[in-house]
Amino acid sequence: MAGRNFEKFVDLASKIVAVGKNYADHIKEMGYAAATAATKAEPVIFMKPTSAFITQGQKIVFPPGCKNLHHEVELGIVIGKQARRVPENEAMQYVAGYTVALDMTARDQQEKAKKEGLPWTLPKGFDTSCPVGPFIRADQLVDPHNVQIWCKVNGKLRQDGTTKDMIFSVPYLISYISRYITLFPGDVILTGTPAGVSAVVAGDVIEAGVGDLSQISFEVARNDEQQ
Amino acid sequence: MAGRNFEKFVDLASKIVAVGKNYADHIKEMGYAAATAATKAEPVIFMKPTSAFITQGQKIVFPPGCKNLHHEVELGIVIGKQARRVPENEAMQYVAGYTVALDMTARDQQEKAKKEGLPWTLPKGFDTSCPVGPFIRADQLVDPHNVQIWCKVNGKLRQDGTTKDMIFSVPYLISYISRYITLFPGDVILTGTPAGVSAVVAGDVIEAGVGDLSQISFEVARNDEQQ
Numbered sequence: 001m002a003g004r005n006f007e008k009f010v011d012l013a014s015k016i017v018a019v020g021k022n023y024a025d026h027i028k029e030m031g032y033a034a035a036t037a038a039t040k041a042e043p044v045i046f047m048k049p050t051s052a053f054i055t056q057g058q059k060i061v062f063p064p065g066c067k068n069l070h071h072e073v074e075l076g077i078v079i080g081k082q083a084r085r086v087p088e089n090e091a092m093q094y095v096a097g098y099t100v101a102l103d104m105t106a107r108d109q110q111e112k113a114k115k116e117g118l119p120w121t122l123p124k125g126f127d128t129s130c131p132v133g134p135f136i137r138a139d140q141l142v143d144p145h146n147v148q149i150w151c152k153v154n155g156k157l158r159q160d161g162t163t164k165d166m167i168f169s170v171p172y173l174i175s176y177i178s179r180y181i182t183l184f185p186g187d188v189i190l191t192g193t194p195a196g197v198s199a200v201v202a203g204d205v206i207e208a209g210v211g212d213l214s215q216i217s218f219e220v221a222r223n224d225e226q227q
Numbered sequence: 228m229a230g231r232n233f234e235k236f237v238d239l240a241s242k243i244v245a246v247g248k249n250y251a252d253h254i255k256e257m258g259y260a261a262a263t264a265a266t267k268a269e270p271v272i273f274m275k276p277t278s279a280f281i282t283q284g285q286k287i288v289f290p291p292g293c294k295n296l297h298h299e300v301e302l303g304i305v306i307g308k309q310a311r312r313v314p315e316n317e318a319m320q321y322v323a324g325y326t327v328a329l330d331m332t333a334r335d336q337q338e339k340a341k342k343e344g345l346p347w348t349l350p351k352g353f354d355t356s357c358p359v360g361p362f363i364r365a366d367q368l369v370d371p372h373n374v375q376i377w378c379k380v381n382g383k384l385r386q387d388g389t390t391k392d393m394i395f396s397v398p399y400l401i402s403y404i405s406r407y408i409t410l411f412p413g414d415v416i417l418t419g420t421p422a423g424v425s426a427v428v429a430g431d432v433i434e435a436g437v438g439d440l441s442q443i444s445f446e447v448a449r450n451d452e453q454q
């Protein structure tokens with residue numbers, strides 16, 4: 001992984017692969033049967049384009065037609081080297097580091113897509129739908145399966161989970177995804193969100209973090225700023 | 228659009244945005260109600276990662292678990308400059324050119340995803356799922372809405388359509404997608420497939436083309452080559 005500047009993973013990334021339903025308490029709040037999650041074999045995989053990234057100072061903008069925009073705080077994995085059909089027991093070698101990410105979701109549009117059997121691309125992949133924080137080196141988070149992950153809206157705690165509760169682990173996800181889709185240096189995997197997702201409105205400030213390693217803050221644009 | 232080498236759009240591209248259900252005859256063969264397509268407002272949008280691209284000489288590989296792999300020949304639009312919230316009447320200015328593309332689809336896995344309200348990412352986005360041909364300059368295809376689009380398997384004609392039958396036009400699609408997702412130079416939009424999609428098996432050769440402008444040929448890897 002030498003020679004790459006992973007501080008700039010947002011510029012390096014060729015894709016964002018995301019995982020749905022990876023925390024049992026969030027699965028419950030979304031009304032899914034817990035049993036479907038317990039079948040530890042097939043994670044739910046979707047994508048956001050890299051045009052969805054925003055970084056500190058940029059604002060989250062509602063996509064056209066969305067009336068119900070949700071925050072989902074997630075631990076993001078930053079891939080360190082090309083990963084294709086990687087065995088689970090070697091997968092951690094492909095991790096350059098991590099980031100705090102928000103998987104912003106047009107929940108109303110996603111629910112409609114689910115009902116109609118249609119793709120999640122627009123509800124999940126619209127511009128500004130992936131606010132991310134700075135790069136966290138792998139050696140700063142030695143155990144990615146034992147860290148607090150939290151999200152506040154206007155100072156009020158909404159999500160307070162721990163990565164201990166992930167159903168599919170970091171190496172399992174890398175191994176599983178890389179069976180289908182080759183991952184490249186800088187690519188980001190969003191590992192799913194714990195319970196507590198909720199709607200935000202124009203002017204809200206979302207703060208989120210992973211333990212005491214990294215904290216991010218993003219504002220939701222006001223209607224008159226929505227350009 | 229000066230200064231960019233669109234011959235190498237595969238390397239330039241940051242994403243592949245694809246359109247489902249854009250030809251009435253294909254909608255019918257897939258068993259959808261024609262009425263849903265006639266509502267000319269909301270195209271079905273999904274994505275493939277750029278890791279899905281293959282070019283002449285590379286082989287199409289079945290993704291893990293897939294037993295029913297389909298070809299879909301499509302006209303691909305290659306974007307020429309950054310497109311964000313582009314009005315339909317200006318959208319053609321954002322087209323650098325076109326390509327012949329195959330939207331390879333793990334139909335069994337896509338059908339399962341549809342039934343369960345899950346994303347189409349793996350059934351549509353696996354490695355080798357987007358074979359493409361050479362770049363066709365915009366001035367070589369002055370009317371993209373009046374060209375034959377065809378696909379043969381082992382020499383037998385399977386798809387024989389015309390882009391006249393597209394429900395959503397090239398400028399409409401650019402305008403619609405760019406309301407949600409910013410497009411960058413080299414990005415590819417797959418515009419949907421006409422009727423005649425069918426299953427391929429290991430060793431099959433798929434040929435496809437757009438009028439007499441471009442013709443591609445890709446082989447489906449044999450089982451013993453599936454690395």
Ligand SMILES: [Mg+2]
Binds near residue numbers: 018020072103
């Ligand atoms: Mg999420």
Ligand SMILES: [Mg+2]
Binds near residue numbers: 013014239240241
């Ligand atoms: Mg790139």
Ligand SMILES: [Mg+2]
Binds near residue numbers: 247299
């Ligand atoms: Mg298609």
